[in-house]
Amino acid sequence: MTPSNENELTQAVLQRLEGAGDPRFAEIMRSLVTHLHAFIREVDLKPDEWMQGIEFLTAVGKACTGQRQEFILLSDTLGASMMVVMLDQLRATAHAKGSQRMTEATEATVQGPYYWEGAPELPLGANLSEGVKGEPTFYSGRVTDTHGQPLAGALLDIWSGDGEGVYDMQVEGSGMAARARIRTDDQGRYWFWSIRPSFYPVPVDGPVGRMLDGMGRHPNRPGHIHMMVSAPGHARVTTHLFVANSPYIESDAVFGVRPSLIVDFEQHAAGQAPDGTAQAAPWWSAHYDFRLEPQH
Amino acid sequence: MTPSNENELTQAVLQRLEGAGDPRFAEIMRSLVTHLHAFIREVDLKPDEWMQGIEFLTAVGKACTGQRQEFILLSDTLGASMMVVMLDQLRATAHAKGSQRMTEATEATVQGPYYWEGAPELPLGANLSEGVKGEPTFYSGRVTDTHGQPLAGALLDIWSGDGEGVYDMQVEGSGMAARARIRTDDQGRYWFWSIRPSFYPVPVDGPVGRMLDGMGRHPNRPGHIHMMVSAPGHARVTTHLFVANSPYIESDAVFGVRPSLIVDFEQHAAGQAPDGTAQAAPWWSAHYDFRLEPQH
Structure with a gap:
């Protein structure tokens, strides 16, 4: 399936999960993809905002050390x-x-x-x-x-x-x-x-x-x-x-x-x-x- | 506000955005928090699954170098x-x-x-x-x-x-x-x-x-x-x-x-x-x- 619009794009990504071996992993990823796409559409995320998001997540990963888990801190502070x-x-x-x-x-x-x-x-x-x-x-x-x-x-x-x-x-x-x-x-x-x-x-x-x-x-x-x-x-x-x-x-x-x-x-x-x-x-x-x- | 259940928790996190200086940032984060919480509840994410997610995101951050942007690759492959x-x-x-x-x-x-x-x-x-x-x-x-x-x-x-x-x-x-x-x-x-x-x-x-x-x-x-x-x-x-x-x-x-x-x-x-x-x-x-x- 070649998506020609935003709805079809989300569907295409979800379809691509049909070969997942672990049904629980597929369930989690289906929900994640659905909400990720819905979030992007809801806020009409712009390319420079998307790039700021990429850079933020990268910095969070880089801040993680043996002594510090910045992703857990992110999870904590977002509830x-x-x-x-x-x-x-x-x-x-x-x-x-x-x-x-x-x-x-x-x-x-x-x-x-x-x-x-x-x-x-x-x-x-x-x-x-x-x-x-x-x-x-x-x-x-x-x-x-x-x-x-x-x-x-x-x-x-x-x-x-x-x-x-x-x-x-x-x-x-x-x-x-x-x-x-x-x-x-x-x-x-x-x-x-x-x-x-x-x-x-x-x-x-x-x-x-x-x-x-x-x-x-x-x-x-x-x-x-x-x-x-x-x-x-x-x-x-x-x-x-x-x-x-x-x-x-x-x-x-x-x-x-x-x-x-x-x-x-x-x-x-x-x-x-x-x-x-x-x-x-x-x-x-x-x-x-x-x-x-x-x-x- | 001290949340005593899951609905109140999401509301409490959203309320905490009321002091954001940049309205666009607040708008993006409100939608992100809403979808993040909805995702966790929809799949009833278990603590060990949450930890696998934390470890995955950390590994994605660690894989980013001057030559490679694993978070963009993640964004790409999730559509x-x-x-x-x-x-x-x-x-x-x-x-x-x-x-x-x-x-x-x-x-x-x-x-x-x-x-x-x-x-x-x-x-x-x-x-x-x-x-x-x-x-x-x-x-x-x-x-x-x-x-x-x-x-x-x-x-x-x-x-x-x-x-x-x-x-x-x-x-x-x-x-x-x-x-x-x-x-x-x-x-x-x-x-x-x-x-x-x-x-x-x-x-x-x-x-x-x-x-x-x-x-x-x-x-x-x-x-x-x-x-x-x-x-x-x-x-x-x-x-x-x-x-x-x-x-x-x-x-x-x-x-x-x-x-x-x-x-x-x-x-x-x-x-x-x-x-x-x-x-x-x-x-x-x-x-x-x-x-x-x-x-x-």
């Missing part, structure tokens, strides 16, 4: 990563319950670029923030299933930046800091000390930073601590706890905030903390209960 | 480049005529990666293919405006691969070959010698080659010679003449073929050619008249 996270959790839930919408399991959000596998396993009550800048915060709560049954020995893989929003991985030659794996006790309870995380900007010295600038957008993420929570027989959830009232809580640059993940951090005067420790300086507390979906 | 070409010519025509559809000017097609600015200006009748492999072909025709008025001194910037489908730029250290700029005479006529171009594959040793393979598609373009035709006061057209019955004429890997650009190449026995030259070997002839849109 595409968060869409994939939302759909993934919807799918898991629909499968588990035969229903449309999850109402109970802890909501997921983006993993982000700073996960570091193999954080040290520390005992309950440990302080993750030895030598890390920031205000001390006592984190506590429970891990249960979606019926409220406590999950003993559930694993919390925890990471965050410091109190100024800087992650260990961003510091040349740094070892792990503000990271640990902690297991719940026999009543599903967890507690540990770390710092109160600060907002911070995503990297803006590359093409995605220029894109955000053109969009008139700031590059900041509100303060948050990452948790990957898992227990045998249950769906793992990768999520954050966000600091209520953190700057940018209403406008996360990567659209990761979900109302259910916003936690009030309460400030306390120096004195005795819930775990019996004596705190010489003012400290914060944050309480959150995680609920995991049973796996089928 | 996006040809869509931009079609829309550009439609726009120019609508503007020129106040009507919807061009019926008369020579149709455009993709420029491709092998244009080399500054080809030598040769006299009418010159042989562009000195030292180039391939069967000799006499090209001739006229350049007129869309009312049939001949355009004297119109410039044809001509390039092609050789008779085996190899372009000079693909040969390490090669100078220009099978390229020239030629001007029409006072009756708008042109004629020159070159070779009969062969089909050839686009580069397949990169990620786009792997994509085509997964799609079950061949990577070939049918035989063609490129022409960029211009005259003062007229819209320049960048196009090809395609060899009728060339392999892959029905399935150009970059969707560049348009029915109006397919030319019968006639074979002739050795003997005298139309320009009076004596041809010792069999030769071909190709005739094509170009029509340029007056500019306003």
Whole structure:
């Protein structure tokens, strides 16, 4: 088929997928081609604009290194990563319950670029923030299933930046800091000390930073601590706890905030903390209960 | 706004464009985000598929060098480049005529990666293919405006691969070959010698080659010679003449073929050619008249 107009062109490209070996790949590419062509026609994309797009994507690829994934950053800042996270959790839930919408399991959000596998396993009550800048915060709560049954020995893989929003991985030659794996006790309870995380900007010295600038957008993420929570027989959830009232809580640059993940951090005067420790300086507390979906 | 479901997520990303300084940029990004999100939802893109997409785009970026533009190749093989070409010519025509559809000017097609600015200006009748492999072909025709008025001194910037489908730029250290700029005479006529171009594959040793393979598609373009035709006061057209019955004429890997650009190449026995030259070997002839849109 030799297309003589725009509709026929799209059809010709779609027809050319009929020999694809993997039906799922063909399905994805059919939708991609359809939307790509529709986008170009909808905005009547001009040749110089097309070339700017080519140059932008090329620069994004060139900015990717072992330490930096600019395409993930692009996906994050366009809300595409968060869409994939939302759909993934919807799918898991629909499968588990035969229903449309999850109402109970802890909501997921983006993993982000700073996960570091193999954080040290520390005992309950440990302080993750030895030598890390920031205000001390006592984190506590429970891990249960979606019926409220406590999950003993559930694993919390925890990471965050410091109190100024800087992650260990961003510091040349740094070892792990503000990271640990902690297991719940026999009543599903967890507690540990770390710092109160600060907002911070995503990297803006590359093409995605220029894109955000053109969009008139700031590059900041509100303060948050990452948790990957898992227990045998249950769906793992990768999520954050966000600091209520953190700057940018209403406008996360990567659209990761979900109302259910916003936690009030309460400030306390120096004195005795819930775990019996004596705190010489003012400290914060944050309480959150995680609920995991049973796996089928 | 903190999105709590997929619809709200798309809306939140679109809202974040309200501060864009350039309204055209905002318009393009709004459409892009809308289609990107719709694509992800339509195929229910899974996290591992998303990651494969990220890795693919990164590999495309990494494959781009001074000599190779893998993102243009990606755009070409998905029909996006040809869509931009079609829309550009439609726009120019609508503007020129106040009507919807061009019926008369020579149709455009993709420029491709092998244009080399500054080809030598040769006299009418010159042989562009000195030292180039391939069967000799006499090209001739006229350049007129869309009312049939001949355009004297119109410039044809001509390039092609050789008779085996190899372009000079693909040969390490090669100078220009099978390229020239030629001007029409006072009756708008042109004629020159070159070779009969062969089909050839686009580069397949990169990620786009792997994509085509997964799609079950061949990577070939049918035989063609490129022409960029211009005259003062007229819209320049960048196009090809395609060899009728060339392999892959029905399935150009970059969707560049348009029915109006397919030319019968006639074979002739050795003997005298139309320009009076004596041809010792069999030769071909190709005739094509170009029509340029007056500019306003």
